[in-house]
Amino acid sequence: MKRYRMHVNGEPVDSCSGRAFPVYDPSTEEVIAEVPQADAADVDRAVAAARTAFDCGPWRQTTAQERGRILLRLAERVRQESANLAEIESRNSGKPIVEAEFDMADVATCFEYYGGLATKVLGHVNPVPDNALSLSIREPMGVAGQIIPWNYPLLMAAWKLAPAIAAGCTCVLKPAEQTPLTALEFANWLADVGLPPGVVNVITGFGEETGAPLVRHADVDKVAFTGSASVGKQIVKMAADTVKRVTLELGGKSPNIFFAGADFEAAIDGALFGVFINQGEVCSAGSRILVERPIYSKFVEAMTEKAKHIRLGPPLERETKMGPLVSQEQYDRVNSYVELGKKEAKLVAGGKRPGSLKRGFYMEPTVFCDVPNSARIAQEEIFGPVAAVIPFSDEAEAIRIANETRYGLAAAVWSRDIFRAFRVVKALRAGVVWVNHMQPTYVEAPWGGYKQSGFGRELGPWGIEEYLETKQVHINLNEQPIGWY
Ligand code: NAI
Numbered sequence: 332m333k334r335y336r337m338h339v340n341g342e343p344v345d346s347c348s349g350r351a352f353p354v355y356d357p358s359t360e361e362v363i364a365e366v367p368q369a370d371a372a373d374v375d376r377a378v379a380a381a382r383t384a385f386d387c388g389p390w391r392q393t394t395a396q397e398r399g400r401i402l403l404r405l406a407e408r409v410r411q412e413s414a415n416l417a418e419i420e421s422r423n424s425g426k427p428i429v430e431a432e433f434d435m436a437d438v439a440t441c442f443e444y445y446g447g448l449a450t451k452v453l454g455h456v457n458p459v460p461d462n463a464l465s466l467s468i469r470e471p472m473g474v475a476g477q478i479i480p481w482n483y484p485l486l487m488a489a490w491k492l493a494p495a496i497a498a499g500c501t502c503v504l505k506p507a508e509q510t511p512l513t514a515l516e517f518a519n520w521l522a523d524v525g526l527p528p529g530v531v532n533v534i535t536g537f538g539e540e541t542g543a544p545l546v547r548h549a550d551v552d553k554v555a556f557t558g559s560a561s562v563g564k565q566i567v568k569m570a571a572d573t574v575k576r577v578t579l580e581l582g583g584k585s586p587n588i589f590f591a592g593a594d595f596e597a598a599i600d601g602a603l604f605g606v607f608i609n610q611g612e613v614c615s616a617g618s619r620i621l622v623e624r625p626i627y628s629k630f631v632e633a634m635t636e637k638a639k640h641i642r643l644g645p646p647l648e649r650e651t652k653m654g655p656l657v658s659q660e661q662y663d664r665v666n667s668y669v670e671l672g673k674k675e676a677k678l679v680a681g682g683k684r685p686g687s688l689k690r691g692f693y694m695e696p697t698v699f700c701d702v703p704n705s706a707r708i709a710q711e712e713i714f715g716p717v718a719a720v721i722p723f724s725d726e727a728e729a730i731r732i733a734n735e736t737r738y739g740l741a742a743a744v745w746s747r748d749i750f751r752a753f754r755v756v757k758a759l760r761a762g763v764v765w766v767n768h769m770q771p772t773y774v775e776a777p778w779g780g781y782k783q784s785g786f787g788r789e790l791g792p793w794g795i796e797e798y799l800e801t802k803q804v805h806i807n808l809n810e811q812p813i814g815w816y
């Protein structure tokens with residue numbers, strides 16, 4: 332069992348209290364590591380390091396070119412270590428190794444993208460009248476507190492750290508308590524790539540004990556959060572006292588809409604991939620599957636048949652297509668929705684722990700059909716392999732059902748009729764909409780939600796904006812006194 336340390340001010344450190352907590356392999360339910368248990372004192376120490384690095388350190392004098400090179404070196408390092416990182420990620424989160432490998436490639440790509448973008452942040456010359464020159468210049472926002480979830484552990488760290496470093500901010504990152512290992516491995520390389528002490532700090536701990544003091548801290552300028560809607564709402568309230576900038580990505584209940592004319596094979600694949608990838612522990616999971624009535628029964632039958640053959644197993648086996656859920660707590664949460672779903676709709680696949688796997692938090696790919704959109708399993712985020720299939724009669728009804736949710740992260744529409752597909756795209760209230768696909772994500776394109784899925788956008792140029800302030804500079808070109816008094 333490996334004992335990890337946190338990373339504060341360029342040093343590996345234990346928690347101030349000396350306390351630590353166990354980290355599990357969800358496929359064996361065994362402890363695989365121990366990490367420090369940070370509390371408010373550790374938050375103070377990490378924020379002080381980030382504050383000093385921002386206010387007094389060499390970081391503010393580090394050029395955009397150099398920040399870009401640092402990010403490229405981080406990308407390079409992730410690529411070199413990707414096999415090891417993917418294995419740790421897979422073991423700790425339960426995601427299949429093949430998916431973890433894709434994640435590590437995406438992590439590297441994210442650092443590369445922001446490495447390139449660091450030198451492309453532009454200001455403006457504002458077209459003001461008279462004898463003045465007016466500039467808008469972009470500056471880093473300051474100290475960023477970054478709180479991330481357990482479903483894509485290192486990828487979520489990359490989405491937050493890379494734009495912050497590119498912008499010239501300093502960071503205190505708190506990984507999810509279930510999956511802190513890859514972020515701690517990553518922290519070991521910060522000095523090697525040339526990041527001054529205090530620019531990136533990684534502290535491990537729980538939500539209330541570590542996350543909340545980070546959000547409340549007066550020396551933190553901005554909070555970026557990905558996680559549950561309920562914690563997101565608390566974060567907005569906690570951030571209010573110090574008027575912090577906040578960005579939130581809070582998941583959803585994304586509709587995946589299938590019209591009768593869509594390619595049938597592609598549709599079934601798209602429905603399964605949309606909801607079952609990463610065990611369904613995906614913020615943009617296509618967990619509401621809307622199917623037009625003429626193909627409805629055939630669709631449910633084909634989807635159910637294919638779902639039953641998805642290979643569950645140990646995450647490190649390359650043939651595995653679905654691993655265990657991340658924790659006992661998540662298993663219990665998903666299982667309680669499955670039990671609820673049996674009362675609200677018709678269970679046609681899965682719904683239990685597979686008999687062949689005696690240990691681990693495994694849940695079979697589960698399909699409910701004839702689900703009323705008002706059912707709780709159609710309205711509440713489950714964050715597990717549970718699909719709610721809902722029939723619809725026409726385009727107008729599909730749009731109405733799709734938008735009848737408090738969330739608005741993502742949606743997808745499948746049709747070969749481009750007029751229809753684009754009409755639906757425009758009518759959907761969601762931050763990401765796919766046509767004839769679901770889930771591909773590009774670092775070049777914006778990611779974030781409408782409605783209660785949060786606010787702010789990650790990735791692309793939008794991602795760095797969230798770490799930049801705008802300073803208006805007025806330069807008087809008229810040497811005369813104002814002459815007012
Ligand atoms: P969570 O929202 O409690 O945890 C996410 C992160 O927030 C973790 O790092 C956690 O330590 C931190 N956190 C928790 N309470 C906090 C607080 N009071 N102040 C500051 N930070 C806090 O998510 P949890 O409990 O692991 O999962 C519950 C549900 O949340 C899932 O079933 C799923 O529906 C949703 N979720 C959504 C995610 C997304 O990508 N949008 C990711 C993870 C969970």
Ligand code: MG
Nearest residue numbers: 538558559562
């Ligand atoms: Mg929670």
